[in-house]
Amino acid sequence: MFNFASDNAAGLSPPILKALIAANEGFAGGYGNDEISNALTQDFNTLFEREVSVYLVSTGTAANSLALAALTPPHGVILTHEHAHIIDDECGAVELQTHGARLAPVCGQGDKMGGKITLNALEKTYQGLVKRVPHSLVPATLSLTQSTETGEVYTAHEMQALCDFAHSKGLKTHLDGARFGQAVAALQQTPAELSWKLGIDVLVFGGTKGGCMGVEAVIFFDKALAHNFELKRKRAGHLTSKHRFLAAQMRAFLASDHWLDNARHANHMAKALSSKFKKLAYPVEVNAVFPILSDEEAAHLRAQGVVFYAWPCETPHTYRFVTSFLTTQEDLTFTF
């Protein structure tokens, strides 16, 4: 109870657990050659209203790094938010899988910039990159995160402008959607409207933070970009032999909009939670709340068993509280 450490502190939501148990019946082909896995692509085609290529892996770090390796040569540059998960939290996974591409941090450049990249900051960072072939690396990819690390959401308009700029410069676009569901729930638009229709080339559709045990889908909207992806996945040790269990989780996650229900619930609980705090560092748009707390306030909460982390950012005394499908009204009964 009172655990707001991360959305990965929750386990499996009940329908997904049920699907796992059901998938365990009898024998099945390995490495994705089974009935559940075979059915999955059609689920995603329907969800995204077009034909897509889908590959499952078990962690977000794997999904992001392999997706970016599909878009970025070793001599490429990936522009991304200075505090993107791929910069701060994946221990160089992108560098490993791309064989040494470079992450160029987009920072505010004087503007106040929260967790979202602004078009102005993107343009300035891009302009500032040295581009003298063959002496310098070649800008190749824009990586965005939706919803962001700070619980903010890009509007469709904002994301389209960033993708348009990227495409105008010949860059491909990647969306880290570990919490894509939460953004869809918040924006009340369709997955298609919030991804490829805005110019996203490859999406990591996150399952783990939404209630799966450990499964993320790498979705290629342009199938040509998926060339050799199955080799990259295998080489990285991310082709699961008992693949039916990944597929079963994801099918249950998609069925009857369970993913969206879980996201809505988490978002709703975050909103409710936020009302308990006086000062927030970022707006509450999805399932994370960033209160600014005095040391006494933080200690008071911890004394009640409330679990949460300090958040490193420009505003001192900021903390992060994350809600999930598992968060209940009871979890909000701590006193403040």
Place this chain on the structure above:
Amino acid sequence: MFNFASDNAAGLSPPILKALIAANEGFAGGYGNDEISNALTQDFNTLFEREVSVYLVSTGTAANSLALAALTPPHGVILTHEHAHIIDDECGAVELQTHGARLAPVCGQGDKMGGKITLNALEKTYQGLVKRVPHSLVPATLSLTQSTETGEVYTAHEMQALCDFAHSKGLKTHLDGARFGQAVAALQQTPAELSWKLGIDVLVFGGTKGGCMGVEAVIFFDKALAHNFELKRKRAGHLTSKHRFLAAQMRAFLASDHWLDNARHANHMAKALSSKFKKLAYPVEVNAVFPILSDEEAAHLRAQGVVFYAWPCETPHTYRFVTSFLTTQEDLTFTF
């Protein structure tokens, strides 16, 4: 029914599924910071009768490639059987994680050599390696597989001789134990007697083929070799956020010798299955049977729904049948 394609065609054995369900209760810390994960090292210390360092990952390819990367520099050579899984079935995962070390295939060199490396063949291959620093790569590691791809088992004596030779040349030793349990069951010696006491430095203790959903333990007997391993694992995308589920599988696998019971059952079913065939390419020592079948015989079996694969080897018309914890007497009722 009648599925002998691989031991990964079976799902979760019941006690492991039960443990997964139990682990799903409530919140837990991420990335291994939970009670189940914390208890796991002691389980392995007990199993191996010494202190070990343990790291869980979800695939055998990840386990092998990361373990070998801990032992082998980019300019190193790994000696291994010419048809080892790391050569034929992992799409260059070792080359990725080691940043380009080389796999030197040990082949029979004129001797008839089955799935096991002979000391003679190892010595000849080692002698044949060019060793003129800095022009040539540096022999660094011996990688063995127990039980082997061909369902054979190294005796303790055989393995010790190979490890002794390796250590005498300054090489480290890795054991691919995706089916280590089956070998322990066959040899009726302890895990310690069949690993570090013979000179194995790092063991991949396989769970997936034994009845887990997807979990392998990388066991370092010499803890100094585990230096930076947690960074390698994270960077490769193999640190699972909801780690409790990997740990719960493995704990249930180890509890009450469940791993050994499953292995014994699989071995027993293979023996029973083998009695149906007249000619075998390899002796039946664990849970795989390699019959030599005429085209008519193979077709006759397939017509009954029996699932199995052709096996590429020197003896033509060889096929592989694999049994598992899930194989029953009923699965042996096909006619031949």
Place this chain on the structure above:
Amino acid sequence: MFNFASDNAAGLSPPILKALIAANEGFAGGYGNDEISNALTQDFNTLFEREVSVYLVSTGTAANSLALAALTPPHGVILTHEHAHIIDDECGAVELQTHGARLAPVCGQGDKMGGKITLNALEKTYQGLVKRVPHSLVPATLSLTQSTETGEVYTAHEMQALCDFAHSKGLKTHLDGARFGQAVAALQQTPAELSWKLGIDVLVFGGTKGGCMGVEAVIFFDKALAHNFELKRKRAGHLTSKHRFLAAQMRAFLASDHWLDNARHANHMAKALSSKFKKLAYPVEVNAVFPILSDEEAAHLRAQGVVFYAWPCETPHTYRFVTSFLTTQEDLTFTF
């Protein structure tokens, strides 16, 4: 004439050419097993007043990237000036040789910062790095450049403060000395006083820009850090078979302080050149001049055949003029 494009626009200075010709007599051992190569280490021991390990390569990019690979693991972070040569001009060579380490750009952080890293900026950048093992990369190395890309020179005091900070955090230190000679000439201190005595662990001692044809020396002051370096060099294709020609260049460069004479001349010509311009973007401390020119002024110079490049920096209309051992008074006779 009038060529100020770069110091690499000059060829071989006469004593070095003479040494090349002399070295061509008769047969010699390959790969450094020759008399000239054997004598070189002692030359450097004398120059640096201690025992060092020396490795020659033919380009600065090779020297920097291999030296940094000796100091930095794949999961390491290298802190360096945001416009260091290794960031802007080497096409990811560091990422290749380190197998994906990350370059963290040190920028002014609000301070006006020229081509030199300030201690304040280094501290802020270091503090800003996320350091949560195993999620984030591990700060490993500080890379400085002396003299800098902007023709500025760190004082001994400044460099020592930076190295002290680095060592206090467990970082190793690398000095890109493509123009180390020019700095030594400017500061009038000994090579030892300007390198290891300040805390530099590995120095790239540049020959090419000083009058060699193509040779750089990687100097390890701590020989333990050179472990396996000869393997890295060979693997990268940078062990030259006819090594005597690299060694002959470097020996002639060192003999009778020829390297220092060439540097003094180049510095002197830059000072003389600078007096022709009214406005400069950076102080003239070594052999580069950065005038701020109107479009008309630049065109007027180019019409006379003066060769120089625009310099990308915050101050608009900045250009770079580089002098070398080959620059003469005649080269300064263009009108302004």
Place this chain on the structure above:
Amino acid sequence: MFNFASDNAAGLSPPILKALIAANEGFAGGYGNDEISNALTQDFNTLFEREVSVYLVSTGTAANSLALAALTPPHGVILTHEHAHIIDDECGAVELQTHGARLAPVCGQGDKMGGKITLNALEKTYQGLVKRVPHSLVPATLSLTQSTETGEVYTAHEMQALCDFAHSKGLKTHLDGARFGQAVAALQQTPAELSWKLGIDVLVFGGTKGGCMGVEAVIFFDKALAHNFELKRKRAGHLTSKHRFLAAQMRAFLASDHWLDNARHANHMAKALSSKFKKLAYPVEVNAVFPILSDEEAAHLRAQGVVFYAWPCETPHTYRFVTSFLTTQEDLTFTF
């Protein structure tokens, strides 16, 4: 005198040294932007009777590894002779530049096979490669050496058969021509007839062993394959700033068939040298002689100052003697 250690024991042949000296006059553009470099491509177009893409580097290891990286993805397999230079003598350079592709050694498979790959051996090795995507690596490239490490020469017919087989399987072809000139001299056919007309896609045209100081040309006959090659070269530290000196060497090497004259001389001296020995391990077709010597004979030669190396091969007591443009009749006056 009496130095037969390697053809790299000789320095610069006189016309090449002369060209180097001439190239030293005045200023020149860097990184290949100079008149000498600009003229080089046309020289090669003429030599090969078609348009080619040419890139110079300073070592054979660089040339081979970068050329192979242009043809081979990280998940690719390169088939080559079990004792090819890229296997035995380049310390994993191919693995570094390809980011972990695998070298598959073609060995005799029971046939007596010298230094040349036979079609039969190539076919058997290819057939023996496991090819189950995505579990196994993908055969990508055939790498041949002409003339071979054992001083043998592929006939045009033999090489064409190997290239045809490679292309029929979708492989690209690379020719390590460190001693291509010696083969052209021996076979008395044109460079075109011995390269692209036989199906070679990329040729390393060696200068160093022929009398240059250190320069090799990577020649792409299919220009599309050179895509991004200049980035790979720069990233590897193999773009030389004072590039005019590489180009000057190569231009002088090509001028008036100097390369061919040097090769003919070296071949001729090898023939003359071979007549002094009774037993040879390989036929003398170019500039290397592989006598079989008793310990007493070897000692007798060494006592006279004759320099040569033992050669590791199946035939015991084999030694290698290499001649070059610098070898004279006097060098043959040792007694035997």
